[in-house]
Amino acid sequence: MTWQRETFKKIKQIPREEHVLPGTALCAGCGGLEALRLAAKVLGDDVVYVNAAGCFTMLAAYPFTPFKGSWLYTTMGSAPAGAQGVRDALDVLIAKGRLPKEEDLKVVVLGGDGSTYDMALSSTSGAITRKLDFYYFCYDNEAYGNTGAQLSPATPYGARTTTSPCSLQHPSGTTQEKKDIFEIWRAHKPPYIATVAPRYPLDLEEKFARAAKFTGPKLFLALSACPTGWLYDPGETPEVAKLAVETGLWPLKEAINGEVTHTYIPKRKPVEEYLKLQGRFRHLFEPTRQDDAIRHIQARVDEYWQQVKG
Amino acid sequence: MQAVRFHGRGGQGAKTASRILGTAAFLEGYQAQDSPIYGAERRGAPVAAFTRIAKEPIRERGLIARPDLVVIADASLIDDPAARVLDGIDERTAVFVNSSLTAEQLGAQTSHAGRLTTLDLTDIALQQFGKRGAISALLGAVAGRLVGLRRESIHEAIARELADFGLAAPVIERNQTVALQCYDAVRTVSVVAGAPQPIAPAQLQVPTYEPPTRGTARISAAANSVLRETGGWRTFRPVLVPDKCNGCWLCFAYCPDGVISMNKDDRPVIDYDHCKGCQICVHECPTEALVAEREKEGAVAWKAK
Ligand SMILES: Cc1ncc(C[n+]2csc(CCOP(=O)(O)OP(=O)(O)O)c2C)c(N)n1
Numbered sequence: 001m002t003w004q005r006e007t008f009k010k011i012k013q014i015p016r017e018e019h020v021l022p023g024t025a026l027c028a029g030c031g032g033l034e035a036l037r038l039a040a041k042v043l044g045d046d047v048v049y050v051n052a053a054g055c056f057t058m059l060a061a062y063p064f065t066p067f068k069g070s071w072l073y074t075t076m077g078s079a080p081a082g083a084q085g086v087r088d089a090l091d092v093l094i095a096k097g098r099l100p101k102e103e104d105l106k107v108v109v110l111g112g113d114g115s116t117y118d119m120a121l122s123s124t125s126g127a128i129t130r131k132l133d134f135y136y137f138c139y140d141n142e143a144y145g146n147t148g149a150q151l152s153p154a155t156p157y158g159a160r161t162t163t164s165p166c167s168l169q170h171p172s173g174t175t176q177e178k179k180d181i182f183e184i185w186r187a188h189k190p191p192y193i194a195t196v197a198p199r200y201p202l203d204l205e206e207k208f209a210r211a212a213k214f215t216g217p218k219l220f221l222a223l224s225a226c227p228t229g230w231l232y233d234p235g236e237t238p239e240v241a242k243l244a245v246e247t248g249l250w251p252l253k254e255a256i257n258g259e260v261t262h263t264y265i266p267k268r269k270p271v272e273e274y275l276k277l278q279g280r281f282r283h284l285f286e287p288t289r290q291d292d293a294i295r296h297i298q299a300r301v302d303e304y305w306q307q308v309k310g
Numbered sequence: 311m312q313a314v315r316f317h318g319r320g321g322q323g324a325k326t327a328s329r330i331l332g333t334a335a336f337l338e339g340y341q342a343q344d345s346p347i348y349g350a351e352r353r354g355a356p357v358a359a360f361t362r363i364a365k366e367p368i369r370e371r372g373l374i375a376r377p378d379l380v381v382i383a384d385a386s387l388i389d390d391p392a393a394r395v396l397d398g399i400d401e402r403t404a405v406f407v408n409s410s411l412t413a414e415q416l417g418a419q420t421s422h423a424g425r426l427t428t429l430d431l432t433d434i435a436l437q438q439f440g441k442r443g444a445i446s447a448l449l450g451a452v453a454g455r456l457v458g459l460r461r462e463s464i465h466e467a468i469a470r471e472l473a474d475f476g477l478a479a480p481v482i483e484r485n486q487t488v489a490l491q492c493y494d495a496v497r498t499v500s501v502v503a504g505a506p507q508p509i510a511p512a513q514l515q516v517p518t519y520e521p522p523t524r525g526t527a528r529i530s531a532a533a534n535s536v537l538r539e540t541g542g543w544r545t546f547r548p549v550l551v552p553d554k555c556n557g558c559w560l561c562f563a564y565c566p567d568g569v570i571s572m573n574k575d576d577r578p579v580i581d582y583d584h585c586k587g588c589q590i591c592v593h594e595c596p597t598e599a600l601v602a603e604r605e606k607e608g609a610v611a612w613k614a615k
């Protein structure tokens with residue numbers, strides 16, 4: 001079965017109106033901001049963002065905010081709990097007749113991978129189990145970025161971070177595999193989960209439009225190419241994201257009530273093309289080529305897509 | 311002791327330059343200390359780093375308020391009030407600016423009365439590397455020359471510090487070569503080591519805390535981030551060549567900051583007060599209708615309002 005976009009068929013359907021205004025202090029070329037901007041075009045302004053500490057803290061640096069709606073800042077581990085509080089407050093106000101139902105707001109968690117895969121995992125699990133009606137938007141830059149790109153459970157094998165450098169003991173840099181948060185979420189059976197990449201804007205917009213139909217936890221994992229942590233020229237952010245998808249390393253998919261559909265089937269270029277663009281993988285090619293490590297990364301991708309077809 | 315303060319924009323290499331300088335000094339047997347300012351610095355935003363060099367142990371810590379040498383990696387920082395590059399300097403202070411202007415021209419524009427020297431490192435990097443990128447090695451070499459360090463130590467320090475970035479060996483070698491060209495080319499001005507800086511005693515002030523309902527920072531405005539201009543972050547600006555544009559909307563779709571809007575004729579309009587100069591639009595434009603032009607002082611350069 002091939003996946004069809006129903007709402008967003010042409011690029012000129014991307015809404016013109018901006019909902020994340022300029023003037024934020026995020027890096028030039030930030031892939032996370034690129035993804036959020038597109039998501040917000042569907043989410044609109046009637047939103048309360050609940051933001052876990054991370055680079056996105058920089059969105060609303062006092063006394064400025066890029067949002068027309070509300071934004072609330074929480075600790076790294078507690079954004080979903082914060083979202084619960086906001087949702088409950090809105091429900092109470094509606095029940096008391098102090099907020100007309102039509103003026104209800106969407107509650108959207110913004111969390112980095114450090115929060116999402118690591119510190120806020122228990123809080124997220126709790127929120128999904130309680131069927132909290134919220135969006136979770138994880139911008140995944142595969143490291144604790146705000147503090148200078150340290151290893152997180154989202155860092156892939158072979159990437160170099162400041163706390164997993166290429167060393168004699170660990171020539172590949174990171175030795176762990178990226179945690180499969182999508183499957184951890186899916187095991188909780190929320191109504192909607194999707195992965196997105198801002199280089200595929202129509203796929204992204206369509207998924208946010210589809211998610212709107214569901215009540216309950218709606219979870220998004222956005223590939224957020226990060227020039228600062230991944231070490232490439234900021235102008236190449238879309239190119240890096242494109243290769244992440246085209247090599248099969250970042251599958252575009254959704255899961256509705258647990259049933260997974262891949263929304264785009266890449267022809268699967270060799271992973272090398274993706275790795276070579278980024279300084280965080282340079283040690284796999286220089287000064288000596290680490291064929292084993294590169295083959296290992298390729299084998300993991302091949303394995304993944306094998307099970308997709310099977 | 312020599313105290314050197316570096317100013318740059320995140321991603322330009324000011325922090326690494328301060329490390330290169332410190333490492334080179336260390337290799338010559340000096341005590342050296344280098345540290346960047348810790349904050350929410352981002353690619354393009356103003357950053358600073360500090361290097362102290364001395365024969366004797368260095369007891370001083372923290373920011374350098376009264377530098378002997380200031381190295382400015384981007385001339386636009388002089389006009390950016392947030393960067394505070396001219397803080398604590400007087401006629402005694404040596405100042406290097408990466409600029410296409412001569413020291414005389416720049417001196418006439420700024421209020422700095424002291425020793426000033428310039429070199430157009432951005433242009434040299436463009437010519438020699440063929441693309442924009444960090445100029446840390448070049449800055450480090452210039453600073454090394456000005457404080458009187460040897461070529462060999464700069465050469466070795468660049469190798470050590472750039473290796474940390476996962477750069478390919480030929481790239482590092484190229485950086486060393488070009489950096490040493492800058493080392494030779496920069497017009498020297500003498501850097502006079504200052505007396506140890508007297509540190510004024512600080513008064514401990516015990517803050518009074520309001521309860522969270524009152525004391526939590528609150529913004530009661532909608533979308534006021536536009537008041538904060540980020541146009542000064544750019545070293546290159548995207549410029550539209552209207553004839554080449556086919557109206558495809560891709561630049562609009564991919565701009566992270568939402569500073570490109572499409573007009574009635576499907577042509578991009580760029581908000582230069584906020585464009586950070588990432589060049590995504592230039593990379594992604596399928597018809598090469600967007601080109602990168604270097605921001606130059608005296609020309610179209612952005613000014614903080
Ligand atoms: C409990 C706790 N530990 C450490 C920090 C310091 N800290 C602030 S932001 C950050 C990085 C967060 O990483 P991630 O969630 O991946 O977001 P990113 O910075 O990459 O956007 C850290 C470690 C903190 N705020 N709270």
Ligand code: SF4
Nearest residue numbers: 027030055145226228
């Ligand atoms: S460090 Fe990376 S994720 Fe964080 S603001 Fe910069 S580009 Fe974005």
Ligand SMILES: [Mg+2]
Nearest residue numbers: 112113143145
């Ligand atoms: Mg992160």
